[in-house]
Amino acid sequence: xxxxxxxxxxxxxxxxxxxxxxxxxxxxxxxxxxxxxxxxxxxxxxxxxxxxxxxxxxxxxxxxxxxxxxxxxxxxxxxxxxxxxxxxxxxxxxxxxxxxxxxxxxxxxxxxxxxxxxxxxxxxxxxxxxxxxxxxxxxxxxxxxxxxxxxxxxxxxxxxxxxxxxxxxxxxxxxxxxxxxxxxxxxxxxxxxxxxxxxxxxxxxxxxxxxxxxxxxxxxxxxxxxxxxxxxxxxxxxxxxxxxxxxxxxxxxxxxxxxxxxxxxxxxxxxxxxxxxxxxxxxxxxxxxxxxxxxxxxxxxxxxxxxxxxxxxxxxxxxxxxxxxxxxxxxxxxxxxxxxxxxxxxxxxxxxxxxxxxxxxxxxxxxxxxxxxxxxxxxxxxxxxxxxxxxxxxxxxxxxxxxxxxxx
Amino acid sequence: xxxxxxxxxxxxxxxxxxxxxxxxxxxxxxxxxxxxxxxxxxxxxxxxxxxxxxxxxxxxxxxxxxxxxxxxxxxxxxxxxxxxxxxxxxxxxxxxxxxxxxxxxxxxxxxxxxxxxxxxxxxxxxxxxxxxxxxxxxxxxxxxxxxxxxxxxxxx
Numbered sequence: 001x002x003x004x005x006x007x008x009x010x011x012x013x014x015x016x017x018x019x020x021x022x023x024x025x026x027x028x029x030x031x032x033x034x035x036x037x038x039x040x041x042x043x044x045x046x047x048x049x050x051x052x053x054x055x056x057x058x059x060x061x062x063x064x065x066x067x068x069x070x071x072x073x074x075x076x077x078x079x080x081x082x083x084x085x086x087x088x089x090x091x092x093x094x095x096x097x098x099x100x101x102x103x104x105x106x107x108x109x110x111x112x113x114x115x116x117x118x119x120x121x122x123x124x125x126x127x128x129x130x131x132x133x134x135x136x137x138x139x140x141x142x143x144x145x146x147x148x149x150x151x152x153x154x155x156x157x158x159x160x161x162x163x164x165x166x167x168x169x170x171x172x173x174x175x176x177x178x179x180x181x182x183x184x185x186x187x188x189x190x191x192x193x194x195x196x197x198x199x200x201x202x203x204x205x206x207x208x209x210x211x212x213x214x215x216x217x218x219x220x221x222x223x224x225x226x227x228x229x230x231x232x233x234x235x236x237x238x239x240x241x242x243x244x245x246x247x248x249x250x251x252x253x254x255x256x257x258x259x260x261x262x263x264x265x266x267x268x269x270x271x272x273x274x275x276x277x278x279x280x281x282x283x284x285x286x287x288x289x290x291x292x293x294x295x296x297x298x299x300x301x302x303x304x305x306x307x308x309x310x311x312x313x314x315x316x317x318x319x320x321x322x323x324x325x326x327x328x329x330x331x332x333x334x335x336x337x338x339x340x341x342x343x344x345x346x347x348x349x350x351x352x353x354x355x356x357x358x359x360x361x362x363x364x365x366x367x368x369x370x371x372x373x374x375x376x377x378x379x380x381x382x383x384x385x386x387x388x389x390x391x392x393x394x395x396x397x398x399x400x401x402x403x404x405x406x407x408x
Numbered sequence: 409x410x411x412x413x414x415x416x417x418x419x420x421x422x423x424x425x426x427x428x429x430x431x432x433x434x435x436x437x438x439x440x441x442x443x444x445x446x447x448x449x450x451x452x453x454x455x456x457x458x459x460x461x462x463x464x465x466x467x468x469x470x471x472x473x474x475x476x477x478x479x480x481x482x483x484x485x486x487x488x489x490x491x492x493x494x495x496x497x498x499x500x501x502x503x504x505x506x507x508x509x510x511x512x513x514x515x516x517x518x519x520x521x522x523x524x525x526x527x528x529x530x531x532x533x534x535x536x537x538x539x540x541x542x543x544x545x546x547x548x549x550x551x552x553x554x555x556x557x558x559x560x561x562x563x564x
Contacts, residue, residue, distance in 0.1 A: 006541060365465075377514065
């Protein structure tokens with residue numbers, strides 16, 4: 001069969017001045033590109049002269065799809081943005097809708113969301129570091145980190161019923177309260193985390209091969225990082241202590257004691273180390289949240305507001321008002337007043353913002369996601385150009401581009 | 409902390425801004441398309457160094473049809489500003505912000521993909537999330553959700 005497939009991308013350049021240079025295509029189906037990104041690189045020998053990075057291979061029309069579902073029905077979709085830390089997406093989205101509705105969540109919900117956000121950040125950073133280390137050949141380190149991540153996933157499955165895409169946030173609350181013994185198991189996992197992550201530090205921190213591959217590779221300055229819209233661990237690795245949890249505290253972060261770890265020069269090693277230190281801070285915050293839950297976080301997890309909260313199932317079957325509320329919430333969706341809102345959380349990769357426009361009623365008029373990964377891809381060439389071809393792999397790994405949120 | 413810089417911006421930009429107000433803690437400025445560059449230059453001078461986002465909202469039946477929306481964040485004042493302007497369907501063009509913010513480059517490409525907004529001066533408006541040769545702008549309200557344009561024909 002004569003099938004001609006047109007090229008989906010037009011490269012930014014098809015020739016370079018250097019007569020020795022060649023242009024090669026890396027990805028989108030290459031193991032080191034995590035399956036969804038394409039890098040067109042001009043090479044002089046092993047040296048990268050110029051790169052053109054393309055994303056979009058995971059585009060699935062998320063924002064278009066959102067315009068024809070009720071506000072509640074979007075929660076499973078937002079889970080699939082950054083699928084390594086789906087709960088943070090849930091909570092950022094729910095908070096944006098709650099701002100539009102003028103809903104204030106209960107204290108228990110606030111502490112639980114904070115705890116689970118940090119727990120998700122832990123899993124996300126572990127995934128990133130594990131993948132980046134494995135791409136450098138550190139299989140043992142990968143297995144150590146994925147072991148502990150699997151404990152976290154199984155533990156979250158006990159709470160939410162799913163390992164990765166939880167659909168656990170609700171507008172005005174959460175899907176369900178903690179099961180018995182959940183916090184006890186949490187502490188066990190945190191103790192094991194310390195032990196396993198200690199081994200990672202021992203394996204790679206002063207490892208000559210690791211340092212040679214990571215130190216002074218993929219360097220970005222603070223000024224460049226800010227100019228190119230970088231947020232999250234990448235911006236912090238350049239030495240700028242910018243963290244929305246400190247700068248514009250949301251949820252319960254104002255009540256928590258934590259540090260914002262920063263790097264020295266914004267290279268791959270700093271990005272690795274900032275993430276490792278952030279995980280320690282997350283564990284510290286999780287323990288504080290457990291105490292706060294006990295002290296101030298008793299009571300209901302959902303607000304008592306019929307515009308958004310589903311009534312108890314038992315009442316739906318026995319009481320006409322609850323039945324109607326349930327029916328209206330399912331069929332029409334929560335009644336969100338007209339308006340617009342931009343609300344951002346510090347996700348594992350950086351500023352995750354939701355820009356929502358409502359014209360009133362149960363279905364959004366527009367949902368736009370400010371996805372950190374997408375912005376980061378826009379400046380990736382700064383960290384690739386001028387280094388070796390082999391450096392693309394660890395640099396790209398340390399950027400932690402997540403296709404789900406980048407391509408939407 | 410944010411209130412001071414908001415007052416300062418409102419005062420300095422008063423002649424250029426049609427409407428200014430607070431929206432959930434964000435200063436929202438409504439401007440004419442021609443005022444974009446001077447307004448953003450002033451914002452940058454006041455410390456709004458992080459270009460967060462640019463997107464558009466389609467209001468079919470209204471004139472001008474498209475609302476282009478930018479968000480900026482100040483890493484010193486730790487507050488956000490939203491800038492909005494309206495452009496008509498016949499000539500949906502605004503000035504590019506690439507000379508001021510590198511991050512605008514990729515996000516303007518996305519906005520061009522999805523809404524067909526033209527950013528004058530951005531030389532690189534190639535498709536980013538869509539593919540070369542894609543017809544139409546999928547986030548416009550008149551683009552049917554179910555419409556398919558497969559690059560590779562489906563197997564029979």
